[in-house]
Amino acid sequence: xxxxxxxxxxxxxxxxxxxxxxxxxxxxxxxxxxxxxxxxxxxxxxxxxxxxxxxxxxxxxxxxxxxxxxxxxxxxxxxxxxxxxxxxxxxxxxxxxxxxxxxxxxxxxxxxxxxxxxxxxxxxxxxxxxxxxxxxxxxxxxxxxxxxxxxxxxxxxxxxxxxxxxxxxxxxxxxxxxxxxxxxxxxxxxxxxxxxxxxxxxxxxxxxxxxxxxxxxxxxxxxxxxxxxxxxxxxxxxxxxxxxxxxxxxxxxxxxxxxxxxxxxxxxxxxxxxxxxxxxxxxxxxxxxxxxxxxxxxxxxxxxxxxxxxxxxxxxxxxxxxxxxxxxxxxxxxxxxxxxxxxxxxxxxxx
Ligand code: F0G
Numbered sequence: 172x173x174x175x176x177x178x179x180x181x182x183x184x185x186x187x188x189x190x191x192x193x194x195x196x197x198x199x200x201x202x203x204x205x206x207x208x209x210x211x212x213x214x215x216x217x218x219x220x221x222x223x224x225x226x227x228x229x230x231x232x233x234x235x236x237x238x239x240x241x242x243x244x245x246x247x248x249x250x251x252x253x254x255x256x257x258x259x260x261x262x263x264x265x266x267x268x269x270x271x272x273x274x275x276x277x278x279x280x281x282x283x284x285x286x287x288x289x290x291x292x293x294x295x296x297x298x299x300x301x302x303x304x305x306x307x308x309x310x311x312x313x314x315x316x317x318x319x320x321x322x323x324x325x326x327x328x329x330x331x332x333x334x335x336x337x338x339x340x341x342x343x344x345x346x347x348x349x350x351x352x353x354x355x356x357x358x359x360x361x362x363x364x365x366x367x368x369x370x371x372x373x374x375x376x377x378x379x380x381x382x383x384x385x386x387x388x389x390x391x392x393x394x395x396x397x398x399x400x401x402x403x404x405x406x407x408x409x410x411x412x413x414x415x416x417x418x419x420x421x422x423x424x425x426x427x428x429x430x431x432x433x434x435x436x437x438x439x440x441x442x443x444x445x446x447x448x449x450x451x452x453x454x455x456x457x458x459x460x461x462x463x464x465x466x467x468x469x470x471x472x473x474x475x476x477x478x479x480x481x482x483x484x485x486x487x488x489x490x491x492x493x494x495x496x497x498x499x500x501x502x503x504x505x506x507x508x509x510x511x512x513x514x515x516x517x518x519x520x521x522x
Contacts, residue, residue: 175201178337179237185372186238186333195240195270197227200337204345209452210465214472218483221342224457224490228290231335231362231488232262238334239324240266248272248322252315254308256358256411257287258489263324264294275321277301277308282410284494304405306416326361327418335362339369342484349379351481356463356488357387357396357434358412360423367426385432387423388467394436396423408439411460411489433476441466456491
């Protein structure tokens, strides 16, 4: 086996690139598909986690960004811009700087996790905190990209979804076929749409014999697709998916309907419980939004939507280190001791 070359080289023949496309890569993709033993037991199925937090900037956004930035460079862009709940900005900042482009990002003030803010800043992005929601930021960003020479790298940029569809390819390549069910968090609704594209493409070309039922999960305080109407003031602890008017709404409902799947809401309580289950039951540290896929699987199982023994993949979209504040706030305060092994033994209840 040879070294992973990044997803554009690995899937070049399935992506809209040519020999003229300058490939901007941090060797993203090739993420592990980890068996989830505890979750499998709970639902009586074979459950795997697609651990996207192990991408170069710690989220699945890198799959879309290697494509968006490579194409932006090919098309002569000097600067890129995005709205973000955090991860897109972290990824855009890293790939833009690698390509020598200027990167501007608009984020909802006070609503993005600290690690993501740190990433955008350390990679040198021009970061503006907007006194509004992600949806407000996206509207502003679209206007700026229309009126100024700056390329939009949000998932409304079609190259983003092209890059992101490769996660579905990797899953089929690893399992030998598509799973029966795919569970995924839904925010701006690009990723569920991208996976569906990927699964459809592999099925159409006979590489997979079937297509999974797509189960998407929004946070209950930010569930416009479930409600059937935009949410003006979305709220959830899962700030990454705190979105009230998703850009890829129609693509996401098409994925749901064509696959015989569903898009449901999960509460913050369910998300927090799944976060803990993944951390303590599986040894997999994800961010809150990512845990929505597993919270949703448990809910779908309760509802009888999952058949015993089915093969299921849950995408866990981002790394737990993105949000140290949340991680620490839910954990016990560490005990402080003197330089004394006996004190350590006592504190550890070994003695
Ligand atoms: N999980 C994480 C960790 C995310 O950062 C996002 C989206 C999603 C899930 C939802 O994916 O938008 O394709 O439905 N984050 C975007 C951002 C909005 O700006 O980083 P989606």
